[in-house]
Amino acid sequence: MMNKKTLFESLQQQGVTRRGFMKYCTALTSLMALPPSMIPIVANALESAKRPSVIWLSFQECTGCAESLLRSHSPTVEGLIFDHISLDYQHTLQAAAGDAAEHAREQAMKEHYGKYLVVVDGSIPLADPGYSTIAGISNLDMLNETVAGAAAVIAVGTCSAYGGLPMADPNPTGAVSVSSLVKDKPVINVPGCPPIPTVITGVLAHYLTFGSIPELDDLGRPKVFYGQSIHDRCYRRPFYDKGLFAETFDDEGAKKGWCLYRLGCKGPMTYNACATLKWNQQTSWPVESGHGCLGCSEPNFWDAGSFYKALSIPDGDYAKAAGYAVATGVALGAAAGFANQKTKSSAVSQHTKVTVDDFDMNKDKK
Amino acid sequence: MSTPVLNITKGINALKEQIDAPTAAFFSSCVHCGLCAEACLFYTETNEPKYTPINKVEPLRRVWESEYTLLGKVKKILGLSKPVTDELLAEWEPLIYDGCTLCGRCSMVCPVGNDISGMIRKVREGMVASDHAPEGLIGASTRAVKIGSPMGIRLKALQAQIKHIEKDTGLTIPIDVEGADYMALLSSMEIINFPEYIESLAKIFKQANLSWTLSSEAFEATNSGIQIGSSDIARELIQRVVDGAEKLKVKYVISPECGHAFTAIRWDGPNLIGKTYPFKVVHILELLDELQQSGRLKTSGVEDKKLTFHDPCQIVRKGGVEAQPRRLLNQVATDFVEMSDAGKMNWCCGGGGGVSANERADEIRLKAFNRKKSQLEEVDVEVLVTACANCRLILEEGLEENNMDIPVVGLSELISEHLVEDGEKI
Amino acid sequence: MEMFSNANDFLIWVRGDAFNIALFILIIGIFIRVMEIFLLGRKKDFSEPRGTEWGPGLKNIVSRSVVDSGTFKRAPFIVIVGYIWHICFFIVLLFFVPHIELINAMLGLQWPGLPSQLVDAATVIAIVSLIAMLWHRLTHPVLKFLSTYEDYLVWFVTFLPLLTGYIAFHRMIDPYPLALGLHIFSVELLMVVFPFTKLMHAITLFIARWYTGAMMGRKGIES
Missing domain, CATH: 3.40.50.1860 (Rossmann fold)
Structure with a gap:
C-alpha cells in the first residue's frame, strides 16, 4: 500500500526540496511553540513518519471546514501534508459512492485497527437520527462504529468540537459535539468556523511528529494554537488601551484602524491564532479587514449575543425584564406603601393621650 | 399587679406613630460611617461609642425596619428581627436623655443628610409612652402642667419681680393689656435667675415705642413637653400660650432668649395644635435686629x-x-x-x-x-x-x-x- | 459549576438570564424601597415658613457632599478615603469604555471613555481605599461598635466587582470568559443585594438630603 512511504519520500516525489522541507519544519516547530533545538527532531520525525490512515466523517456540517483546508490558493506544505495522509474515506471528495464508499471505510478500519485517525466535521443529531444519515446509517451509529478502532479523534470545526451552528438555540436536531459522545478515545478539538487550515495540518503534523496528541486546554483545544486570545495578539490592541474606538464601520476611527470593541468584536473572549497566523496565505484576517472577531472558535458563539454588540452589553431581553420589573415594582411598592400607611394610621388611632399623672414616680425605686 | 398606664406596648406604638417619609429615608441612607460621633460632644468628650448619635435612635430604627420595610417584615415573621423591649428602652434612656441635648449638630454633619437629632426627638415620644423618661424631666413637666412653670413659679412670684423692677427703674411692665401689639413670653429662669431680661424688655419696648404686654395666664415660654418628648404634654402647654395671645388679641408673640422655648412656640407649636396661629412668633433677637435695622x-x-x-x-x-x-x-x-x-x-x-x-x-x-x-x-x-x-x-x-x-x-x-x-x- | 459545561456557557448565562434576574430584582427592590419611603408621607407643617423648601432642599443635595472643616479635622481619614473611594469608583464605573457601552445600550446615553490605564489606576486606588475602609471599620472604636453583619456583607459585594474587574482586565484568570463572567456575576450579586441593604443610600441619600435641606430652608437656616 501507499502508506508504506515516509512523509519525506512522499513530499520529495511531489517536488518539495530538502530546503523547503526544513523551512516547513522550522515554521512548524515555532508554530508548536517548541524551542529551535527541536527543529532537527521534528524534521527527523517527519522524515520517517509513515502515512497514517485517516477516516473523515462529515455529519451536520456545511463543508466549509474541508473547503478551508482544500481551497488553499497555491500548493503549500500544509496542503502537501494533507496530500500525504491516506485519506481512506471522505464522502465529499472520494470518487467511490454508495456501498463502495462504505466498503472503503470498513476496510480501512479493519486494516488499521487501533492506529487510524478519525477526523470529524459537523455535529451529531440526537433528537432524531433521521436528520442526518449516510448510506442509511445514522451519524451516531457511524461515529460509534468508526471511533471504536481509532487511535484518536480530531474534531475539526466548531460544529464537531462544540455543536456549532446546528446546536444553536433552539437546537432543533438535538445536535451535540463529538467530545460529548466520545469518552474513551482522545479527542482533539480544532474549532473555528472554519478553523485556520494551518492549524488543522499543524495538529496532524504534531501527531505525525510525536505520535501523540498535543497538550490541550480545558476546551480540548491544542494550547499551541489556542493558548492566546485574539485581543492579546491583536495589532489594534494599543487603540483599545488608549480608549480609541471605531463607533461605526465607516467613521474616522474605522478608517484609522481603531479598536472594534464597540462594534461588537469578541476578540477579548476568543482564543485562536487568527491574529498571528492570519488567513489566505497570511493575507489578512477579520479584524485586519475591518470587522470584529465573531468568536467562532468558542463554544456556543452563535448564542453569545449579537455579533455587533459590545461584549459588555447584556445579551438577554433586558428591556422587557426592566419593563416587567417597573410594573411589578410599582404594584408591590404601592402595596407595601399602603400597608405601611395602614400600620401607621392604626398606631395613630391606638394612641392614648399621655398626661403627667401617667408617670410612675416610683419606678426608679422598683 | 395591674399594667402600668405607660408601658412598652404604648412605647412601641408611639414610635410607630413617629415614623414618616423623612425618617424612612434617613434610616435607608445611613452607611454607618461614624461621622456623627465626631459631631456629638457627648462622644468627643467621653470617647464612648455608645454616644454616637445614630446609635441613639436604634429603638426607632428597629421599629422602622420591622414595621415599615418589606425585608424587615419578612425578618420579623422568621423571628430574625431584633425586637424593641422594655429592657432595650431602659438601656437607651440615658443615651436619649442624658447624652443628647437635641443640639442638632449631628444633623448638620451627616454626609447622607440625616436629621439624626430630629429622630432622637421622636425616640423620646416612645420613651415617654413607655415610662422611660428621667425623673427630673417628669418633675419639670408635672410642675409645668400643674403649676404653670417647670420651676414651679407662680404668677405671684412674677408679680413680685415686676413690682421690684418697676420700683427700681420707674418703668412700667404691662400685664394683660388687651389689644397690645406684642405679647412677651418669659422663661422661668429669666424670672428667677435673670430678671434683668424683663427690665431690658421694658426698656426696649419703651424706646421703640411699641405697645406690649405680658399675660397673667400665659407668661411661661418654656415647654417641658418638648424636652421630655411628649407631644401631648407639649400641646397642652402651647395651647395656654395660644389661648393667652388670642385673649389679648396681640399681633405678635415674642419668644424670650430661651432656646428650646423658641423651638416650641415658633416651630413646633402650630403643628402640635394642628393649625396656623392668628399671630406671628418672633424671637427677641429678631425683633431687636429689626428695630435696629429700621433705626x-x-x-x-x-x-x-x-x-x-x-x-x-x-x-x-x-x-x-x-x-x-x-x-x-x-x-x-x-x-x-x-x-x-x-x-x-x-x-x-x-x-x-x-x-x-x-x-x-x-x-x-x-x-x-x-x-x-x-x-x-x-x-x-x-x-x-x-x-x-x-x-x-x-x-x-x-x-x-x-x-x-x-x-x-x-x-x-x-x-x-x-x-x-x-x-x-x- | 455543574450547570455550565464551560466558561462560555457561564458567560452567556451571566450576560443573559442572570442579568435579567438581577435587573428585575434591582428594579423591583428600588421601587418598593422608594415607594415605601414616599408613601409614608410627611405631616403638613403649620408653622409660618421663614424660607422656601425646594431650593434649599436641592442645594443641600449638593452641599452635603462637602464636610465642615471642624469635622474634617476630627475625622480626616474617613473623609479623605471616603472621597477617594467614591471618586475612583465612579471613574471606573462611568469612564471604562465597556461600561459606557453597557450604559449606552441600556439608557441610550454616551460619553467619551478614559484610557484603560487610567481606569486601571483608579481601580487599584478604589480597591486599596476599600481595604483601608475595612481596616478602619475593624479598628476604629465607633465603627467597630456600629458595624453589623450588613456592613461587612455590603463591603464584600462592593469589593468583589472591583477585584473581579481588575482580574478580568488583566486576564489573570483563564479562560477569559470565566474571568469576565465572574466579574459580571459579582455585579449581579451587588444588584440583588442593593435594594435590601445600606447600598440604597446611593438613591435615598438624595431624598434624605432633600428633606433635611428643605426643613432647614423652611427655618431659614443655610444648608
Whole structure:
C-alpha cells in the first residue's frame, strides 16, 4: 500500500526540496511553540513518519471546514501534508459512492485497527437520527462504529468540537459535539468556523511528529494554537488601551484602524491564532479587514449575543425584564406603601393621650 | 399587679406613630460611617461609642425596619428581627436623655443628610409612652402642667419681680393689656435667675415705642413637653400660650432668649395644635435686629472688652437666627471675636434638650462642657455673651466648675444697657 | 459549576438570564424601597415658613457632599478615603469604555471613555481605599461598635466587582470568559443585594438630603 512511504519520500516525489522541507519544519516547530533545538527532531520525525490512515466523517456540517483546508490558493506544505495522509474515506471528495464508499471505510478500519485517525466535521443529531444519515446509517451509529478502532479523534470545526451552528438555540436536531459522545478515545478539538487550515495540518503534523496528541486546554483545544486570545495578539490592541474606538464601520476611527470593541468584536473572549497566523496565505484576517472577531472558535458563539454588540452589553431581553420589573415594582411598592400607611394610621388611632399623672414616680425605686 | 398606664406596648406604638417619609429615608441612607460621633460632644468628650448619635435612635430604627420595610417584615415573621423591649428602652434612656441635648449638630454633619437629632426627638415620644423618661424631666413637666412653670413659679412670684423692677427703674411692665401689639413670653429662669431680661424688655419696648404686654395666664415660654418628648404634654402647654395671645388679641408673640422655648412656640407649636396661629412668633433677637435695622433702636457707647458669642443651638442652628445676634453685637462691641465652629456649627453648652433639668446627667454634662471650655480657651475672652437663659445658666456653672472667671451676659440685656432716648441713657 | 459545561456557557448565562434576574430584582427592590419611603408621607407643617423648601432642599443635595472643616479635622481619614473611594469608583464605573457601552445600550446615553490605564489606576486606588475602609471599620472604636453583619456583607459585594474587574482586565484568570463572567456575576450579586441593604443610600441619600435641606430652608437656616 501507499502508506508504506515516509512523509519525506512522499513530499520529495511531489517536488518539495530538502530546503523547503526544513523551512516547513522550522515554521512548524515555532508554530508548536517548541524551542529551535527541536527543529532537527521534528524534521527527523517527519522524515520517517509513515502515512497514517485517516477516516473523515462529515455529519451536520456545511463543508466549509474541508473547503478551508482544500481551497488553499497555491500548493503549500500544509496542503502537501494533507496530500500525504491516506485519506481512506471522505464522502465529499472520494470518487467511490454508495456501498463502495462504505466498503472503503470498513476496510480501512479493519486494516488499521487501533492506529487510524478519525477526523470529524459537523455535529451529531440526537433528537432524531433521521436528520442526518449516510448510506442509511445514522451519524451516531457511524461515529460509534468508526471511533471504536481509532487511535484518536480530531474534531475539526466548531460544529464537531462544540455543536456549532446546528446546536444553536433552539437546537432543533438535538445536535451535540463529538467530545460529548466520545469518552474513551482522545479527542482533539480544532474549532473555528472554519478553523485556520494551518492549524488543522499543524495538529496532524504534531501527531505525525510525536505520535501523540498535543497538550490541550480545558476546551480540548491544542494550547499551541489556542493558548492566546485574539485581543492579546491583536495589532489594534494599543487603540483599545488608549480608549480609541471605531463607533461605526465607516467613521474616522474605522478608517484609522481603531479598536472594534464597540462594534461588537469578541476578540477579548476568543482564543485562536487568527491574529498571528492570519488567513489566505497570511493575507489578512477579520479584524485586519475591518470587522470584529465573531468568536467562532468558542463554544456556543452563535448564542453569545449579537455579533455587533459590545461584549459588555447584556445579551438577554433586558428591556422587557426592566419593563416587567417597573410594573411589578410599582404594584408591590404601592402595596407595601399602603400597608405601611395602614400600620401607621392604626398606631395613630391606638394612641392614648399621655398626661403627667401617667408617670410612675416610683419606678426608679422598683 | 395591674399594667402600668405607660408601658412598652404604648412605647412601641408611639414610635410607630413617629415614623414618616423623612425618617424612612434617613434610616435607608445611613452607611454607618461614624461621622456623627465626631459631631456629638457627648462622644468627643467621653470617647464612648455608645454616644454616637445614630446609635441613639436604634429603638426607632428597629421599629422602622420591622414595621415599615418589606425585608424587615419578612425578618420579623422568621423571628430574625431584633425586637424593641422594655429592657432595650431602659438601656437607651440615658443615651436619649442624658447624652443628647437635641443640639442638632449631628444633623448638620451627616454626609447622607440625616436629621439624626430630629429622630432622637421622636425616640423620646416612645420613651415617654413607655415610662422611660428621667425623673427630673417628669418633675419639670408635672410642675409645668400643674403649676404653670417647670420651676414651679407662680404668677405671684412674677408679680413680685415686676413690682421690684418697676420700683427700681420707674418703668412700667404691662400685664394683660388687651389689644397690645406684642405679647412677651418669659422663661422661668429669666424670672428667677435673670430678671434683668424683663427690665431690658421694658426698656426696649419703651424706646421703640411699641405697645406690649405680658399675660397673667400665659407668661411661661418654656415647654417641658418638648424636652421630655411628649407631644401631648407639649400641646397642652402651647395651647395656654395660644389661648393667652388670642385673649389679648396681640399681633405678635415674642419668644424670650430661651432656646428650646423658641423651638416650641415658633416651630413646633402650630403643628402640635394642628393649625396656623392668628399671630406671628418672633424671637427677641429678631425683633431687636429689626428695630435696629429700621433705626428705631438707638444705642450709644460700646463695650471694648474682648467678647465672644455662644450660639444657642435652638436659636441659631435649629432656629435660623444666626446673622441677627452678630449684627446686634457689632453695634455695641468693638472687640467681638468668634469661637471656632461658631454659628450654625457651634458646640452646645451641654445642658439643652432637658439635660439641665435632669440631675442624673450632671456628671456627663460637666464632662461635655470641656468642649466649650476648650473653645473658650482658644479665644481667651473677657466676656461671654449668649442669648438663652438655659445656656447662660449652664455656662456659668461650667465656668465656675472649671475656675474660669468669665462673666456670662444675655445679649438682649447687653443691648438694653446701651439704649439711649433723646441722647440720654435709659 | 455543574450547570455550565464551560466558561462560555457561564458567560452567556451571566450576560443573559442572570442579568435579567438581577435587573428585575434591582428594579423591583428600588421601587418598593422608594415607594415605601414616599408613601409614608410627611405631616403638613403649620408653622409660618421663614424660607422656601425646594431650593434649599436641592442645594443641600449638593452641599452635603462637602464636610465642615471642624469635622474634617476630627475625622480626616474617613473623609479623605471616603472621597477617594467614591471618586475612583465612579471613574471606573462611568469612564471604562465597556461600561459606557453597557450604559449606552441600556439608557441610550454616551460619553467619551478614559484610557484603560487610567481606569486601571483608579481601580487599584478604589480597591486599596476599600481595604483601608475595612481596616478602619475593624479598628476604629465607633465603627467597630456600629458595624453589623450588613456592613461587612455590603463591603464584600462592593469589593468583589472591583477585584473581579481588575482580574478580568488583566486576564489573570483563564479562560477569559470565566474571568469576565465572574466579574459580571459579582455585579449581579451587588444588584440583588442593593435594594435590601445600606447600598440604597446611593438613591435615598438624595431624598434624605432633600428633606433635611428643605426643613432647614423652611427655618431659614443655610444648608
